[in-house]
Amino acid sequence: MRGDLLARFVRELGDATVAPGTVAVDLPEAPGSDDRARFLVYVGLVDLLAEASMPDDGEEAVRILSSSLSAVRSIQPTFRFALFERSSLTESRELIARMRGKDIALTSEWMLPRLRRDIDAYNARIAGLRAALELGLEEGSG
């Protein structure tokens, strides 16, 4: 029944487990940012669903709309908080990963090669010094 569609939409609005698949709506006009345009599309979508779900009886329509509005108001804070928390956590993780990535690159690309080059130089120097010392000993004993 068409009258159930508004109720179904509102019920699913509170369900964060619905499939995240999307469709693209081709807008002939481009009002503002994508977020703004998406809001506009959803405003139209909800009102068209409301239109399709409205009974002839005005008081019944008021009851259905009030009940839907009340349901939406009850889930609104949860979604706001979830969105804030999710995006904050994601942004923090991205920032940490970026910073660590720079540290890793610095260590791998600069510090490690430099340390290995230094170690090679120390070993060569040690070999040279030992050879010179041994030669000095031989000359001294000769």
Add this chain to the structure above:
Amino acid sequence: MTRLIEILASDWAILREAFPRVDEPELTARLLERGGAIVERSIEERVPEGLPTEERVGRLRDLLARKAAGVAVHRFEILTGRERAARAEESEQETYETYLELEKDVVPPLKLEAKVLRAEVRNLEEEARRRGIDPGGIEPRIDWPNTLSVDAYERPQYETNESRRRAVVEFFRKAGEP
């Protein structure tokens, strides 16, 4: 100029069910027209019971459309942002493990090796001087200012939760002694 705006497929499916005989371009045009008109109207949060029924229905529809659209946009961002969130978590974990491996297993042995070798070079140079040999004349030489100074380096100590717990207990035990 047209623009593609994504919404959840499940939401679009409900709308298609409501208007099965309306083709997509027509439905999109209606969405935009309806959405634009409601957004441009000043919103009236109060819906007094004494108002005529028709006006109450009008105010409630406007309110519902705006509030539900706000939640729908939030839900869209949460659901479509899951992939990004998962990628961020994976990347954070991956860089943590790489960083830890470098700082715990790769860098310390090399720095300690360099530290020991630097000390040995200096000892041998000192030994050469004692024997009357000028170490400056022995090749190859080291360009010290261009080396990494690791003489004061100590391997970092990574504590376990258990060792930290023991340290705290020990601290308070000592603090409690007369």
